Amino acid sequence: MATYAELAEDCGIALPAMLRQLIEAGHTSYGDDIRAWQADWKGRTLAAQPVLSCMDDLEWIDAAQARETAEEWLNPGYQHGRRFLPFAESGAGDAYCLTPTASGGLGVALVGHDSDDSRVEWASFDAFVYDALVRSASDPSHLIEDGLTPAEAAACVKANVQILKGYLPQAMQAELDRLLDEIETQASPARVGQDAANAALALLPAVEEAPFAVVPRWECGEA
Structure with a gap:
């Protein structure tokens, strides 16, 4: 194999x-x-x-x-x-x-x-995964189009962050934790704001x- x-x-x-x-x-x-x-x-x-x-x-x-x-x-x-x-x-x-x-x-x-x-x-590869998580947290509309409710879409993002963040550098982990906290405080639809997402994406190397x-x-x- x-x-x-x-x-x-x-x-x-x-x-x-x-x-x-x-x-x-x-x-x-x-x-x-x-x-x-x-x-x-x-x-x-x-x-x-x-x-x-x-x-x-x-x-x-x-x-x-x-x-x-x-x-x-x-x-x-x-x-x-x-x-x-x-x-x-x-x-x-x-x-x-x-x-x-x-x-x-x-x-x-x-x-x-x-x-x-x-x-x-x-x-x-770290940057690729981090970017995908941040963008999904800021715009999970494709998950909703696939049949998930807004709450389920937020739960999907959180599940992915919880599994993947431990593999990422500390600075990225801290930003993802901050985004998770923001999702928890948001009313429906549960997603992070664009300003918060842009701040997180600023960590990515050019x-x-x-x-x-x-x-x-x-x-x-x-x-």
Whole structure:
């Protein structure tokens, strides 16, 4: 059975500690039977199973799926020598990937399956997770559109924060605790204000990366 550790070694990209720990703890898994998850999608979403269930349009992929994406699309042979390690995707098949930055770091990019270019949007995996939590706390409307009540949407955000914050740096943990306190004090709809969200997002390091060219997936031999 393929593992992310093996894939990371093959891609030449070290797994960030947080992602490795989440995978090992089963926090990115939909379970052994996806049909069981689908049958109880609301309960699993409210319980943050898997984590980032509060994020709009993100589906975790397992190591086998990630390897297929890396080999058939996001590999250096197709992508002008650029290395990627996919870990999730959107419903449309766009890939969330780890990719090296010009400064020697490891950022996160959302690579469109039919786009001609992309860019590193988050300076690290930690930054990606923190950004997703803050934005979900400030705007959980997509959860409500999916069928959750405003109270349930707030509960979903809080469940995700409670699981994920311990993996993040102390400064990010403190900001998330502050946002949770604000959610508790808000009347319906329970969400943090934009000023509070902007203050929390100010913690994120700037990403000063030029866009990079992408060969669309359909041009790499996969429909």
